[in-house]
Amino acid sequence: MAQQLTFDLPTKTARGRGDFFISGCNKLAVKMLEDWPNWPNLKLVLVGPKSAGKSHLAHVWANDIEANISQAKHLASADIPNLSQTPTVIENVAEIATDMAAQKSLFHLHNLMQTSGIPLLLTADLPPARWGLSLPDLQSRMSATTITTLPAPDDALLAAVLLKLFNDRQIDVQPKLVSYLVKRMDRSLEFAADLVSNLDNAALSQGCAINQKLAAQVLDNTFENTA
Known part of the structure; x- marks a missing residue:
């Protein structure tokens, strides 16, 4: 069985902006x-x-x-x-x-x-x-x-941002799905926002939960649209 990534998620936020996560990269x-x-x-x-x-x-x-x-x-x-x-x-x-x-x-x-x-x-x-x-x-x-x-986002930052973006939309996702996305997505906060939006829209249009199968499909489409 493939080992899932684990993340030491950032817990501190920068002063003055509660949704700015601080991790090793920044x-x-x-x-x-x-x-x-x-x-x-x-x-x-x-x-x-x-x-x-x-x-x-x-x-x-x-x-x-x-x-x-x-x-x-x-x-x-x-x-x-x-x-x-x-x-x-x-x-x-x-x-x-x-x-x-x-x-x-x-x-x-x-x-x-x-x-x-x-x-x-x-x-x-x-x-x-x-x-x-x-x-x-x-x-x-x-x-x-x-x-x-300020380097490109690292895995911990991307994971924290994805979780917040999902939470903002009141979507519960499993940590293993976040691991799956982080390993395959572009190193970009803009891409993360597009990805979560596209996943939400796809799940609503298909009447299904956000799972790995849907994530694989949406990842391909998101890469194509941002190329």
């Missing part, structure tokens, strides 16, 4: 954000793959210290002097690699916040050295910024 990034008063120059870049939880963690941090949150692509039209007065999160900075107006706005924001000693958190899928920003002064300042990495 605890260092969480600790780094909690220690924001000691960031070098009070700025940090949070780097990680898509759907690893960067935005969620950034929102937890923002909620904790009452920070503003802005997408980098919207900076060209933002009130930079006003934005610079409080802690700020700028998300998806690499997206402005070809947007000179947004880069100039970020450069201005960065300098104002550095002068005032106000913390700045930036997020991206890749480290600053690979952003390819066309404004040299901004690229050099971003490349000199401390980086913390």
Whole structure:
């Protein structure tokens, strides 16, 4: 008989957001954000793959210290002097690699916040050295910024998230089914949400319980739809 995976499920949640689970894969990034008063120059870049939880963690941090949150692509039209007065999160900075107006706005924001000693958190899928920003002064300042990495979710985190997603829909599932899903699913929190939604819809449409046979079918379909 195949041995089922067992999980040491995370029990702690990040401050300010009760559904953010902390596990081995993200605890260092969480600790780094909690220690924001000691960031070098009070700025940090949070780097990680898509759907690893960067935005969620950034929102937890923002909620904790009452920070503003802005997408980098919207900076060209933002009130930079006003934005610079409080802690700020700028998300998806690499997206402005070809947007000179947004880069100039970020450069201005960065300098104002550095002068005032106000913390700045930036997020991206890749480290600053690979952003390819066309404004040299901004690229050099971003490349000199401390980086913390949020890896793809590990098994414990995926299991905890799946269980919460099922619970949110008032669906009881067996631990062995969660083990089955975790071993076969994409390492993505977005995929986990799609998977649970698709399982729920399939069970309702077929009038059956969520079991391994249904899970195998839905996994194949979910992979096809996200390819």
